[in-house]
Amino acid sequence: MHIIKAENYKEMSELAASKIVEQVNKKSDSVLGLATGSTPEGLYKEVIQAYKDGNVSFKNVTSFNLDEYVGLNKDNDQSYYYYMHHLLFDHIDINSDQANLPNGDANDLQEECNRYEKAIQQAGGIDIQILGIGLNGHIGFNEPGTLFSMQTHIVDLDESTRQANARFFNSIEDVPLQAITMGIDSIMQSKEIILLVSGSQKAEALDKLVNGPITEDFPASILQKHSNVTIIADREARSELSE
Numbered sequence: 001m002h003i004i005k006a007e008n009y010k011e012m013s014e015l016a017a018s019k020i021v022e023q024v025n026k027k028s029d030s031v032l033g034l035a036t037g038s039t040p041e042g043l044y045k046e047v048i049q050a051y052k053d054g055n056v057s058f059k060n061v062t063s064f065n066l067d068e069y070v071g072l073n074k075d076n077d078q079s080y081y082y083y084m085h086h087l088l089f090d091h092i093d094i095n096s097d098q099a100n101l102p103n104g105d106a107n108d109l110q111e112e113c114n115r116y117e118k119a120i121q122q123a124g125g126i127d128i129q130i131l132g133i134g135l136n137g138h139i140g141f142n143e144p145g146t147l148f149s150m151q152t153h154i155v156d157l158d159e160s161t162r163q164a165n166a167r168f169f170n171s172i173e174d175v176p177l178q179a180i181t182m183g184i185d186s187i188m189q190s191k192e193i194i195l196l197v198s199g200s201q202k203a204e205a206l207d208k209l210v211n212g213p214i215t216e217d218f219p220a221s222i223l224q225k226h227s228n229v230t231i232i233a234d235r236e237a238r239s240e241l242s243e
């Protein structure tokens, strides 16, 4: 794993955006794996800026998001569909038919998981996957205990994850109990992975990810086995890492 040391959140976001821009300029029909949460918001701002400055076009790009809550429709401002359109897709020239998220409002959720996984394969797999990390080591919504062999599947969200994400909702009761997420196996098939970490509250998780044992109890630890992972971490996030 290669660690890029960013000074702060802004620099982490800029460095990540330049990787995306470089990838898309190298291969205009790149397949991007995208993430939600607070961490990549700055990255998306920088990507929009690069697009506005005429430095990149997304018109041939396909994207797949990691996850979506179950039971929230597309108009719900807490859905990841809404987040992605609001914070990225509506501001760049990506074809919205090629900007994919799992449909957490599908009638048959299992069928939706199978369809999504197949769509990723049919697109030729993910060239660059952006990841954040949850405090408990989750990536996407793969909670501790998830088998490393899982592909896209339905998960019951950990109480701690619901609490952590409650800040975006009116109350904890409004946070969905389930989500659809790409599995660890789906994520590990990406050709390249860029994981973003910012802030001192993520310092312990980053240390475990880099130096801890590879275990399903800490899903992100599997990334130690991927051959092309870059971690972009700001100074605060690196505060518990032995140099």
Ligand SMILES: N[C@@H]1[C@@H](O)[C@H](O)[C@@H](COP(=O)(O)O)O[C@@H]1O
Binding pocket: 035, 036, 037, 038, 039, 040, 066, 067, 131, 132, 133, 134, 135, 139, 140, 141, 161, 165
């Ligand atoms: N499903 C998302 C993850 O993809 C994200 O990486 C994580 C951390 O979020 P944040 O960046 O807000 O700390 O939480 C959410 O639950």
